[in-house]
Amino acid sequence: MTTTDVRPRGRWVRGVRRTLTGLHPALESVLAAVVGLLVGAVLMYIWGYDPWRAYWALLRGAFGGDYEIASSIARGVPLIFTALTFSICVRAGMFNIGAEGQMYIGAAAAVCVAYFQLPAGLHLLVGILFAAVAGAVWSLGPALLKLTRGVSEVISTIMFNWISRFLVFYLVAFVLVDPRQAQRTVRIPVSARFPILVQGTDLSYAVFMAVAFSLLVYVVLWHTAVGYEVRAAGLTPTAARYGGISIKRTMLLSFALGGVAAGLAGAATTMGLPPTYAIISGLPELMNLGFDGMAVAMVGRNHPIGILFAALFFGGLNAGGRVMQFYGSNPVPLEMVRVVMGAIVLAMAIPELIRLFPALAEAGRGLARTIARRKPATEEGA
Amino acid sequence: MNWSYVVDLLRISLHAMVPITLTAVGEIIGETAGLFNIGLEGILLIGAFVGALGAKAGGPVVGLLVGMGAGMAIGLVFSIISAYWKGTQMIAGIGINLFALGFVAFGLIKLGAPGFHAVPAEAQLLKLRTPMGALSPLILVALVVPFLAYWFLKRTRAGLILKAVGENPEAADVAGINVNLTRLLATTFGGALAGLAGAYMSVAWFGSVTKELSAGRGFIALATVVFSGLNPLLALVGGFIFGFFQSLATWIKTLPTKTIPWQFVDMLPYIVTLLVVSGVVGRVRFPKALGVPYKRE
Numbered sequence: 001m002t003t004t005d006v007r008p009r010g011r012w013v014r015g016v017r018r019t020l021t022g023l024h025p026a027l028e029s030v031l032a033a034v035v036g037l038l039v040g041a042v043l044m045y046i047w048g049y050d051p052w053r054a055y056w057a058l059l060r061g062a063f064g065g066d067y068e069i070a071s072s073i074a075r076g077v078p079l080i081f082t083a084l085t086f087s088i089c090v091r092a093g094m095f096n097i098g099a100e101g102q103m104y105i106g107a108a109a110a111v112c113v114a115y116f117q118l119p120a121g122l123h124l125l126v127g128i129l130f131a132a133v134a135g136a137v138w139s140l141g142p143a144l145l146k147l148t149r150g151v152s153e154v155i156s157t158i159m160f161n162w163i164s165r166f167l168v169f170y171l172v173a174f175v176l177v178d179p180r181q182a183q184r185t186v187r188i189p190v191s192a193r194f195p196i197l198v199q200g201t202d203l204s205y206a207v208f209m210a211v212a213f214s215l216l217v218y219v220v221l222w223h224t225a226v227g228y229e230v231r232a233a234g235l236t237p238t239a240a241r242y243g244g245i246s247i248k249r250t251m252l253l254s255f256a257l258g259g260v261a262a263g264l265a266g267a268a269t270t271m272g273l274p275p276t277y278a279i280i281s282g283l284p285e286l287m288n289l290g291f292d293g294m295a296v297a298m299v300g301r302n303h304p305i306g307i308l309f310a311a312l313f314f315g316g317l318n319a320g321g322r323v324m325q326f327y328g329s330n331p332v333p334l335e336m337v338r339v340v341m342g343a344i345v346l347a348m349a350i351p352e353l354i355r356l357f358p359a360l361a362e363a364g365r366g367l368a369r370t371i372a373r374r375k376p377a378t379e380e381g382a
Numbered sequence: 383m384n385w386s387y388v389v390d391l392l393r394i395s396l397h398a399m400v401p402i403t404l405t406a407v408g409e410i411i412g413e414t415a416g417l418f419n420i421g422l423e424g425i426l427l428i429g430a431f432v433g434a435l436g437a438k439a440g441g442p443v444v445g446l447l448v449g450m451g452a453g454m455a456i457g458l459v460f461s462i463i464s465a466y467w468k469g470t471q472m473i474a475g476i477g478i479n480l481f482a483l484g485f486v487a488f489g490l491i492k493l494g495a496p497g498f499h500a501v502p503a504e505a506q507l508l509k510l511r512t513p514m515g516a517l518s519p520l521i522l523v524a525l526v527v528p529f530l531a532y533w534f535l536k537r538t539r540a541g542l543i544l545k546a547v548g549e550n551p552e553a554a555d556v557a558g559i560n561v562n563l564t565r566l567l568a569t570t571f572g573g574a575l576a577g578l579a580g581a582y583m584s585v586a587w588f589g590s591v592t593k594e595l596s597a598g599r600g601f602i603a604l605a606t607v608v609f610s611g612l613n614p615l616l617a618l619v620g621g622f623i624f625g626f627f628q629s630l631a632t633w634i635k636t637l638p639t640k641t642i643p644w645q646f647v648d649m650l651p652y653i654v655t656l657l658v659v660s661g662v663v664g665r666v667r668f669p670k671a672l673g674v675p676y677k678r679e
């Protein structure tokens with residue numbers, strides 16, 4: 001074959017490759033999601049389930065109709081916030097795994113609005129403010145320990161998570177408890193609830209707060225001087241320091257903004273997700289939202305806009321998982337969804353996941369070539 | 383004060399020390415070679431779960447070995463991702479933790495009762511009768527392993543190689559050491575110890591598995607590693623300190639007088655961990671190449 005025959009096809013391939021490079025991060029997320037779903041399928045198969053039927057139920061439960069889509073979005077809303085907590089700190093060069101605890105504290109603060117009366121809109125705003133401030137204050141603990149004592153945020157945020165968990169257990173049981181129903185806190189009054197957006201579903205106006213906050217984070221990080229400093233400090237701390245950026249300031253700021261996001265996750269869940277509008281003892285509605293948020297952040301490539309799409313995907317997994325666990329004669333427990341999430345995150349840890357496939361293909365081709373080469377050799381020898 | 387209370391407290395502390403010390407020593411080996419694995423919490427959980435299954439199938443020793451094997455497998459996956467594929471170690475660790483959270487909760491539902499699974503008495507590791515009461519033989523293991531690890535790291539050629547790989551992988555590479563393989567072996571060994579620690583919790587200590595069995599011990603082990611400054615002997619001390627405060631919390635809750643709500647008592651181990659870690663960091667030095675994948679130029 002001459003080179004002239006190849007050239008048009010080569011140019012076409014190059015064009016496709018260039019487009020793919022632009023979409024590279026998104027493609028890698030999709031690929032990681034596929035890998036995670038495959039791992040889930042293999043595990044379901046091993047445990048004696050029918051993965052095909054389970055995923056079909058999950059898909060229909062997530063995006064099968066208006067009601068399903070609405071509940072997928074509703075489940076994704078708190079994840080947008082907790083994902084932002086993680087992402088903001090990653091952009092600043094830290095691994096803040098404290099969204100879980102900050103969210104508990106935010107939720108507890110939001111419940112406090114039940115103790116006073118205010119006009120409808122204002123009551124809601126005060127609740128949001130309470131949650132945001134509480135989340136930010138709680139996030140200052142690990143931030144200050146890091147700044148003053150050099151304690152790794154990976155360790156301190158987890159310890160703060162456990163402390164806040166028991167603190168909120170205590171508040172739910174003794175302080176905020178509903179005198180008529182001991183297994184939950186007082187309910188947030190109607191005037192402080194997010195109005196329902198689509199009647200008959202879980203989707204409330206909290207989704208607008210989530211989208212607005214993502215856009216705000218995007219603008220702050222990419223279109224302000226402070227955001228530039230935060231990202232510069234995250235990329236190359238030494239260079240940023242030489243450039244006159246105070247690393248301490250960017251760390252404190254990103255931790256506080258992350259804390260605000262986590263607090264809002266608590267508010268969005270207690271004030272914006274029917275039907276309880278309270279914290280139930282044992283925190284079933286809140287538990288693990290912070291950890292799931294980290295998966296959302298990674299699949300969303302730590303970008304506020306990417307996170308919106310990733311949250312829709314994970315919200316769909318959660319909403320669909322709730323349908324899947326009651327589907328058929330041998331339903332798959334909801335917990336499978338978290339197994340899939342973990343596998344997705346593991347796949348996201350592999351850089352250049354896409355390259356792995358050509359590499360494997362190349363290795364396979366190489367193997368085939370050696371076998372093909374060896375065969376005639378043995379024939380000659382014989 | 384009644385002496386039997388003190389003996390009780392000491393006995394529970396020794397039991398609580400085992401998983402923290404074993405996990406921390408494993409992580410010290412891994413971090414010396416330059417890999418930072420925050421997936422310990424997940425390895426503990428999965429080790430506890432599959433260890434319980436193994437014990438039910440083939441007795442307590444099989445259970446411990448199965449837990450160890452599972453830990454090794456996870457350590458292997460972690461090191462392939464972070465050493466050979468140059469992945470982000472933090473993310474891989476977070477992935478392991480999330481995966482374990484789902485996997486164990488899922489498995490417990492599959493076994494019948496959601497959230498709780500008891501290991502039958504005949505499948506549990508027998509405890510030694512001593513003047514202090516029943517002690518698990520694994521306490522001895524946890525007391526010996528740090529000394530072996532210390533000897534290995536400070537007195538053997540292999541220990542030096544491990545250190546070279548963690549401090550200066552370029553130089554180690556030039557000296558003909560296979561950096562990635564060394565890291566893989568170190569982390570796999572660390573995973574095995576964490577898996578053993580997990581299986582110990584279900585097979586030899588609590589006699590049951592819950593989805594929150596690990597209760598942050600993986601991260602307390604990380605704190606112990608910081609406290610120890612990568613010295614396995616100090617990991618033994620740190621493990622005992624953290625184990626003691628966990629036991630103190632358990633012990634306070636059994637006291638007849640309930641002056642402090644249990645929620646605040648349960649915070650104690652985590653608060654102490656924060657205090658201890660913030661007291662020691664600054665004077666601890668970690669390997670230069672910790673957390674950085676090695677790429678040959």
